Amino acid sequence: MIARPRPIALTCGEPAGIGPELAAMAHTRLGTEVPFFWMGDPRHLPGGIRIVEIAHPSETEAAIARGLPVLRHDFDGPVTPGEANPAHAQGVIDVIARAVKYAMVGDAGGVCTAPIHKKALKDGADFAHPGHTEYLAALAGVDHVVMMLASETLRVVPATIHIPLSDVPAALTEALLRKTIEITNEGLRVRFGIARPRLAMAGLNPHAGEGGAMGHEEIEMIAPLIRQIRADGIDITGPHSADTLFHADARARYDAAICCYHDQALIPIKTLAFDEGVNVTLGLPFIRTSPDHGTAFDIAGTGRANPSSTIAALRMAANMAVAGGA
Numbered sequence: 538m539i540a541r542p543r544p545i546a547l548t549c550g551e552p553a554g555i556g557p558e559l560a561a562m563a564h565t566r567l568g569t570e571v572p573f574f575w576m577g578d579p580r581h582l583p584g585g586i587r588i589v590e591i592a593h594p595s596e597t598e599a600a601i602a603r604g605l606p607v608l609r610h611d612f613d614g615p616v617t618p619g620e621a622n623p624a625h626a627q628g629v630i631d632v633i634a635r636a637v638k639y640a641m642v643g644d645a646g647g648v649c650t651a652p653i654h655k656k657a658l659k660d661g662a663d664f665a666h667p668g669h670t671e672y673l674a675a676l677a678g679v680d681h682v683v684m685m686l687a688s689e690t691l692r693v694v695p696a697t698i699h700i701p702l703s704d705v706p707a708a709l710t711e712a713l714l715r716k717t718i719e720i721t722n723e724g725l726r727v728r729f730g731i732a733r734p735r736l737a738m739a740g741l742n743p744h745a746g747e748g749g750a751m752g753h754e755e756i757e758m759i760a761p762l763i764r765q766i767r768a769d770g771i772d773i774t775g776p777h778s779a780d781t782l783f784h785a786d787a788r789a790r791y792d793a794a795i796c797c798y799h800d801q802a803l804i805p806i807k808t809l810a811f812d813e814g815v816n817v818t819l820g821l822p823f824i825r826t827s828p829d830h831g832t833a834f835d836i837a838g839t840g841r842a843n844p845s846s847t848i849a850a851l852r853m854a855a856n857m858a859v860a861g862g863a
């Protein structure tokens with residue numbers, strides 16, 4: 538990286554998960570390459586690592602060569618790796634809100650979030666959102682945002698996110714799809730520097746409905762909508778059969794695949810690029826990235842967590858911040 542962006546705020550995420558150890562590993566591997574500071578309780582970090590406490594993001598650059606810059610957020614009660622403590626839930630939520638404030642006023646170049654345990658936040662603090670994506674939209678005061686998972690080999694967008702599969706057909710409205718496609722198109726231009734993005738829309742049903750023989754959503758809604766959106770000037774094709782949309786030749790024909798539901802999008806990318814995939818929220822007034830994995834309670838505290846996705850997420854946020862002048 539040539540230019541230096543403003544520092545990226547890395548949130549602690551679920552303290553009992555792998556987030557704190559990944560922050561320490563990312564700092565060790567990245568050194569000063571990406572200016573970032575970690576927000577959380579320093580007692581949750583692995584023992585023996587060098588940290589430098591800071592009081593404001595602007596102190597990151599002066600601190601980062603000496604240790605992991607830590608902007609302190611105290612939590613109540615101890616951490617047991619792999620076991621969420623309900624007393625920590627509100628702190629996890631508050632750290633995200635603090636990070637967003639820094640990004641909204643321009644003190645941080647963007648926010649990179651470590652994984653949260655969604656059920657632990659609901660149980661411990663009555664968290665009203667399915668995940669970061671929706672919470673960040675609420676904090677920013679925007680109606681609709683888009684979740685994109687991005688890697689060198691594939692970018693995917695699930696149009697519906699954390700809802701039961703049985704609710705997908707009803708949730709997949711024309712308005713939702715149009716908004717998702719428009720935000721994705723704009724996000725690829727603004728955040729990824731692709732002048733004229735090429736999009737591909739997956740069908741909902743097997744064989745994209747096979748002309749109505751295997752489902753009607755494609756002929757009744759998705760295909761006419763895609764034709765309209767193409768006429769409006771967005772380079773989009775489809776609906777395509779999802780089963781043949783992710784092999785190498787197919788991937789070469791688009792910059793992002795718009796998918797109908799969570800697993801249609803996340804299975805291909807986590808299969809192809811689990812270690813480097815980055816979750817990006819498009820449509821926010823600030824940059825947000827995240828590793829593509831969860832809290833990994835089964836390996837938390839063992840030192841076996843792979844920091845590659847967190848490193849990729851920090852690099853991506855910093856590169857986007859440089860490109861956007863943040």
Ligand SMILES: NC(=O)C1=CN([C@@H]2O[C@H](COP(=O)(O)OP(=O)(O)OC[C@H]3O[C@@H](n4cnc5c(N)ncnc54)[C@H](O)[C@@H]3O)[C@@H](O)[C@H]2O)C=CC1
Nearest residue numbers: 651652653654655656827829830831832833835836842843
């Ligand atoms: N952005 C976020 O906040 C995300 C949060 N989650 C949450 O995480 C929790 C656990 O979700 P799971 O479905 O179990 O997925 P998970 O990603 O936490 O774990 C799935 C498997 O992958 C392994 N794994 C995950 N990250 C790894 C890493 N960096 N290095 C090595 N192995 C790794 C785990 O050990 C586990 O065997 C849930 O509450 C879920 O909602 C899941 C995805 C994203």
Ligand SMILES: NCC(=O)COP(=O)(O)O
Nearest residue numbers: 667668669670671816827
């Ligand atoms: N499965 C992806 C995921 O859970 C990410 O959710 P979010 O917390 O980034 O909204």
